[in-house]
Amino acid sequence: MIFPGVNVLMLMVFNSNLATVFGxxxxxxxxxAVLFPFVMFPVWGKGEIKFIGPVDRSKxxxxxxxxxxxxxxxxxxxxxxxxxxxxxxxxxxxASMEKTLLIGDYLFVSKxxxxxxxxxxxxxxxxxxxxxxxxxxxxxxEWMKLPYGRLPGFGEVDRNDIVVxxxxxxxxVTVELQxxxxxxxxxxxxxxxxxxxxxxxxxxxxxPTGQQNTQAxxxxxGMFQRMGISEARSQKIVREGxxxxxxxxxxxxxxxxxxxxxxxxxxxxxxxxxxINDETAYxxxxxxxNYIIESRALLNQNMIKDNxxxxxxxxxxxxxxxxxxxxxxxxxxxxxESQNTMNGYNSVDAVNINMHFKQNSxxxxxxxxxxxxxxxxxxxxxxSVPVKGESVELNLANLSFYERIIEVYEGHKLRVVNGQILVxxxxxxxxxxxxxxxxxxxxxxxxxxxxxFWGFVPENHIVGRAAFIWLSIDPExxxxxxxxxxxxxxxxxx
Numbered sequence: 001m002i003f004p005g006v007n008v009l010m011l012m013v014f015n016s017n018l019a020t021v022f023g024x025x026x027x028x029x030x031x032x033a034v035l036f037p038f039v040m041f042p043v044w045g046k047g048e049i050k051f052i053g054p055v056d057r058s059k060x061x062x063x064x065x066x067x068x069x070x071x072x073x074x075x076x077x078x079x080x081x082x083x084x085x086x087x088x089x090x091x092x093x094x095a096s097m098e099k100t101l102l103i104g105d106y107l108f109v110s111k112x113x114x115x116x117x118x119x120x121x122x123x124x125x126x127x128x129x130x131x132x133x134x135x136x137x138x139x140x141x142e143w144m145k146l147p148y149g150r151l152p153g154f155g156e157v158d159r160n161d162i163v164v165x166x167x168x169x170x171x172x173v174t175v176e177l178q179x180x181x182x183x184x185x186x187x188x189x190x191x192x193x194x195x196x197x198x199x200x201x202x203x204x205x206x207x208p209t210g211q212q213n214t215q216a217x218x219x220x221x222g223m224f225q226r227m228g229i230s231e232a233r234s235q236k237i238v239r240e241g242x243x244x245x246x247x248x249x250x251x252x253x254x255x256x257x258x259x260x261x262x263x264x265x266x267x268x269x270x271x272x273x274x275x276i277n278d279e280t281a282y283x284x285x286x287x288x289x290n291y292i293i294e295s296r297a298l299l300n301q302n303m304i305k306d307n308x309x310x311x312x313x314x315x316x317x318x319x320x321x322x323x324x325x326x327x328x329x330x331x332x333x334x335x336x337e338s339q340n341t342m343n344g345y346n347s348v349d350a351v352n353i354n355m356h357f358k359q360n361s362x363x364x365x366x367x368x369x370x371x372x373x374x375x376x377x378x379x380x381x382x383x384s385v386p387v388k389g390e391s392v393e394l395n396l397a398n399l400s401f402y403e404r405i406i407e408v409y410e411g412h413k414l415r416v417v418n419g420q421i422l423v424x425x426x427x428x429x430x431x432x433x434x435x436x437x438x439x440x441x442x443x444x445x446x447x448x449x450x451x452x453f454w455g456f457v458p459e460n461h462i463v464g465r466a467a468f469i470w471l472s473i474d475p476e477x478x479x480x481x482x483x484x485x486x487x488x489x490x491x492x493x494x
Contacts, residue, residue, distance in 0.1 A: 114155065167255050193217075217238060260441045356446075391430045409460075
């Protein structure tokens with residue numbers, strides 16, 4: 001009964017057996033017992049009913065339909081147990097881990113690597129994560145909630161492991177933007193457009209009629225269109241607000257990144273170079289940066305795809321506005337090897353990394369997500385990763401680094417009253433962490449939404465470690481024209 005999905009099936013089996021031993025054996029009665037037990041059992045109980053015992057199945061010949069039904073139930077139960085506690089299949093949908101993991105890689109993730117988590121919302125539909133397939137209906141019920149717990153595993157999260165985890169900022173999501181932007185970033189964007197006082201109200205209830213024709217609203221509609229939201233849906237959001245969903249930890253979106261720092265590590269990024277504990281961090285074999293390329297001629301997209309293995313979706317030119325005939329300006333994600341190849345082309349004049357220097361973050365998109373923060377994706381920190389049981393000094397200057405840990409991840413009431421920090425209504429100048437935390441980054445350093453944007457990953461969000469790639473299909477090619485990447489099948493990502 002603690003296996004999500006399996007428990008629903010087992011409850012149906014229990015109800016079917018209960019109806020059977022009280023003589024309700026017709027197909028109609030069995031269907032009613034399985035689908036409406038809390039209605040039918042009291043109804044039957046008021047009538048003339050008696051216990052007659054179970055069916056002697058040794059003398060019962062199963063029909064083909066019953067045999068298939070039993071086999072399907074067993075398969076679902078077995079697969080659910082394997083998926084929850086041992087191995088789960090995932091697909092790579094984005095380029096955030098290229099070239100370590102490619103779009104179209106299918107891989108298995110080991111739950112045993114760090115110990116499988118006990119399901120926190122065990123009443124859920126089999127094989128569905130947070131919504132039923134093809135719908136926006138939640139696939140789980142929160143009638144039963146279990147505290148965080150983890151069974152024994154093979155080890156702990158190590159530095160440089162490729163880890164699957166639940167998206168920390170995925171506790172509150174908007175149905176329209178759940179894969180494009182976190183709810184918290186959405187609030188920050190609305191604060192810029194309409195003021196902090198109105199931001200949350202406008203997200204939930206829509207923009208007042210008098211403000212719907214302003215330049216701020218036009219900017220908002222433009223953002224929706226860039227995200228692929230239809231004009232009709234965009235207008236509906238403006239009028240009525242977003243559909244907001246709050247999800248438990250184990251039903252938040254799955255992300256996969258490299259764990260670059262473990263509890264107690266000091267992380268620092270300077271001019272795109274990552275340092276851990278004042279030493280140069282591990283450099284993945286095929287990580288990427290974004291480069292600005294100046295070319296006297298348009299680059300052939302097929303050449304870029306075949307020679308440099310750059311996705312077609314990333315290779316559209318940005319022609320310079322200074323000269324309609326060139327030079328042509330590209331921003332392309334490339335490995336160091338691809339950069340050297342690009343430098344060798346005759347028409348290419350310059351290839352330079354697109355460095356993000358420290359500057360005031362107006363939108364607060366870089367952690368700790370406060371306006372005025374001067375960190376960037378290439379110049380970040382220094383900051384230490386929190387350790388369970390250790391204390392940190394808490395003051396107004398550093399509260400933004402830890403407020404989400406205190407309030408959201410560890411569930412305490414946090415307030416600031418007259419310059420005094422209150423935790424659970426008690427004045428405090430320090431805080432002791434209740435969990436270990438981790439710092440995750442994508443190998444595609446300029447195209448990855450990771451800890452540089454939303455901070456630390458709590459231990460109760462860790463799902464498992466990437467075990468091996470069992471299939472790899474390039475979505476930009478046909479299966480008969482190099483779409484199947486045979487060299488990646490059954491490989492272990494490094």
